[in-house]
Amino acid sequence: xxxxxxxxxxxxxxxxxxxxxxxxxxxxxxxxxxxxxxxxxxxxxxxxxxxxxxxxxxxxxxxxxxxxxxxxxxxxxxxxxxxxxxxxxxxxxxxxxxxxxxxx
Numbered sequence: 001x002x003x004x005x006x007x008x009x010x011x012x013x014x015x016x017x018x019x020x021x022x023x024x025x026x027x028x029x030x031x032x033x034x035x036x037x038x039x040x041x042x043x044x045x046x047x048x049x050x051x052x053x054x055x056x057x058x059x060x061x062x063x064x065x066x067x068x069x070x071x072x073x074x075x076x077x078x079x080x081x082x083x084x085x086x087x088x089x090x091x092x093x094x095x096x097x098x099x100x101x102x103x104x
Contacts, residue, residue: 006049007099014055014095015047017062018088024081031069032077039084040066046091062087075077 017039024035040063047059062084069080 003051004100007051010046010049010051010055011092011095011099013030013042013049014088014092017042017046018085018092021064021081021084021088024084025057032081036066036069036077036081036084039088040070043091043103052094054100056093058087058094064089 005054020035020039020042024032043059043063043066047056047063050056050059065080065084065087069077071086072080
């Protein structure tokens, strides 16, 4: 896989993470756990291929938040999931910024 394909895959995973966490934040707490687990699995997969310090830092923060959310009460889980939505947006932004610019 060349670096451009790897970056495209990383960006796609980051977008999937954002979608999963957004879905989790909008559902009842008892339905959030599977979405959070899936988003954490994707974040860990992305961590293996992530390029750039910003992406790696946002992923570490995201995984730490998600791990905490899995242990929290329903209300705290909802609050943490909302924070994770914001963090997932930072992952997408950082992954987008890491993509090489296409020549015009």
